[in-house]
Amino acid sequence: MMGRTTGYFLVVGLVAGSSAMAATQVSGEPLQWLKxxxxxxxxxxxxxxxxxxxxxxxxxxxxxxxxxPGGDRERLIALDGPMREVVRxxxxxxxxxxxGKPLVADTHHLPDGALSENLSxxxxxxxxxxxxxxxxxDRVAGxxxxxLEIRPRDALRYGHRLWLDxxxxxxxxxxxxxxxxxxxxxxxxxxxxxxxxxxxxxxESSTVGLLPALxxxxxxxxxxxxxxxxxVERLPPGFRLEGREHHPLGLKGVTPAQQFVYSDGLATVSxxxxxxxxxxxxxxxxxxxxxxxxxxxxxxxWQVTVVGEVPEATVEMIGTSLRRHDPLEETTxx
Amino acid sequence: MGTSGNxxxxxxxxxALMDGEVSAREFEHILHEISEDxxxxxxxxxxxxxxxxxxxxxxxxxxxxxxxxxxxxxKSEPYYLLRxxxxxxxxxxxxxxxxxAAAVATITFLAVLTFPSHQSSVLPPQxxxxxxxxxxxxxxxQRFPTVETDDRSEYPTHQAELDPYLVNHSEYLAGNGMGNVxxxxxxxxxxx
Numbered sequence: 036m037m038g039r040t041t042g043y044f045l046v047v048g049l050v051a052g053s054s055a056m057a058a059t060q061v062s063g064e065p066l067q068w069l070k071x072x073x074x075x076x077x078x079x080x081x082x083x084x085x086x087x088x089x090x091x092x093x094x095x096x097x098x099x100x101x102x103x104p105g106g107d108r109e110r111l112i113a114l115d116g117p118m119r120e121v122v123r124x125x126x127x128x129x130x131x132x133x134x135g136k137p138l139v140a141d142t143h144h145l146p147d148g149a150l151s152e153n154l155s156x157x158x159x160x161x162x163x164x165x166x167x168x169x170x171x172x173d174r175v176a177g178x179x180x181x182x183l184e185i186r187p188r189d190a191l192r193y194g195h196r197l198w199l200d201x202x203x204x205x206x207x208x209x210x211x212x213x214x215x216x217x218x219x220x221x222x223x224x225x226x227x228x229x230x231x232x233x234x235x236x237x238x239e240s241s242t243v244g245l246l247p248a249l250x251x252x253x254x255x256x257x258x259x260x261x262x263x264x265x266x267v268e269r270l271p272p273g274f275r276l277e278g279r280e281h282h283p284l285g286l287k288g289v290t291p292a293q294q295f296v297y298s299d300g301l302a303t304v305s306x307x308x309x310x311x312x313x314x315x316x317x318x319x320x321x322x323x324x325x326x327x328x329x330x331x332x333x334x335x336x337w338q339v340t341v342v343g344e345v346p347e348a349t350v351e352m353i354g355t356s357l358r359r360h361d362p363l364e365e366t367t368x369x
Numbered sequence: 370m371g372t373s374g375n376x377x378x379x380x381x382x383x384x385a386l387m388d389g390e391v392s393a394r395e396f397e398h399i400l401h402e403i404s405e406d407x408x409x410x411x412x413x414x415x416x417x418x419x420x421x422x423x424x425x426x427x428x429x430x431x432x433x434x435x436x437x438x439x440x441x442x443x444k445s446e447p448y449y450l451l452r453x454x455x456x457x458x459x460x461x462x463x464x465x466x467x468x469x470a471a472a473v474a475t476i477t478f479l480a481v482l483t484f485p486s487h488q489s490s491v492l493p494p495q496x497x498x499x500x501x502x503x504x505x506x507x508x509x510x511q512r513f514p515t516v517e518t519d520d521r522s523e524y525p526t527h528q529a530e531l532d533p534y535l536v537n538h539s540e541y542l543a544g545n546g547m548g549n550v551x552x553x554x555x556x557x558x559x560x561x
């Protein structure tokens with residue numbers, strides 16, 4: 036898969052290079068700021084505290100992020116409430132969650148930053164579905180920032196308001212905007228320190244040996260070589276298949292699962308498909324966490340779970356329009 | 370989101386407005402909605418009334434039906450919104466239960482003594498008071514940690530079931546530089 040993906044990026048990147056440049060000239064600075072933000076996501080190491088607001092609730096968190104060639108390392112820890120922490124590097128993800136069940140989080144095949152690089156090259160295509168407007172200079176976490184607003188052109192995706200650090204391009208504040216202009220969730224740094232190298236130990240889990248709820252998984256995902264039999268018949272305009280993974284041990288260590296990732300460049304949706312019995316305990320119908328919506332449904336003998344930072348209508352539309360094309364079954368019908 | 374989700378979402382906006390947790394733009398938007406929507410207007414009024422009862426700053430606007438309306442206001446609020454509204458008080462659950470029960474009992478008593486006949490436009494007279502009504506509110510407070518809710522938006526009954534999907538979705542975003550600045554935010558910010 037890596038080979039195909041790299042080839043795709045190279046070919047499309049060359050073709051899109053000139054058009055992206057033209058779009059940049061037309062759109063002016065906001066597009067450049069967005070590219071700078073994407074670049075900072077891949078290259079800037081930092082440590083800081085931020086607040087996450089959703090539905091009137093506030094959570095305070097600490098983040099440490101080391102950007103490295105070949106894969107970043109990150110530690111995210113909640114500073115209030117029960118102990119919750121995620122530590123990830125290029126090989127494993129370690130989650131500490133209260134009352135959690137064992138989780139299997141797979142690492143993925145794409146070279147780190149490949150899709151963000153793709154996004155940077157294809158911003159003009161992405162912006163066919165959004166309007167990008169500059170706002171005004173501001174201050175966040177004591178640093179000078181530029182603010183941008185990204186408005187979707189349909190109701191199938193969310194909008195964003197972004198505040199970018201003038202010095203580094205880091206995203207220091209973001210708001211996810213619903214279709215009525217309401218803020219669905221907000222992330223805002225209260226302090227951030229940009230560092231060339233994160234001090235040793237800052238990326239280590241603070242719960243090793245302390246909490247029994249530590250769930251570590253080190254499985255290797257294999258890119259699916261099965262012919263693509265699943266299709267989503269109703270994808271929002273601009274969304275396309277960006278990745279496809281096979282989880283041989285399943286997401287809960289029980290049933291193998293497939294994951295299809297669709298994106299329009301900004302919004303991303305994962306479709307998980309598991310072959311499970313009908314009485315299998317599973318997500319059913321819609322649910323939401325902040326700006327992330329999920330929708331679970333059954334398709335024949337499969338459990339289908341769709342999650343993504345898109346409106347509920349979008350995950351439901353994708354989940355209910357998933358179809359499997361079985362050559363044997365089609366031959367029988369004929 | 371279904372109807373119940375919409376109602377809760379909009380009620381939470383009102384809640385955020387009262388807590389001063391909205392931007393200037395949202396402030397105008399929500400105020401406009403409150404002025405247009407009778408349900409939201411009622412929600413706004415109930416929140417103020419409940420807050421005033423708890424803070425013992427209820428203005429002298431009551432009438433003979435005030436206890437009924439206080440009780441109705443409390444009863445008509447889903448318990449998760451009540452929890453939401455008063456989580457900043459950082460009391461232990463038992464103290465909170467006691468405070469709410471005492472506040473309702475006090476205002477009931479004072480209202481009967483002080484406002485024998487005046488009518489108020491604060492809330493519509495829509496429910497009759499009984500001891501069990503007040504206890505219902507207290508019971509809900511006591512059961513906060515365990516009571517299931519039909520609000521799938523923020524307290525889905527299958528929340529734990531979502532974790533494996535969110536972790537793998539987030540890992541994909543993080544590993545590929547996609548998504549927001551903190552891909553695992555939806556994993557770490559929940560599970561309280």
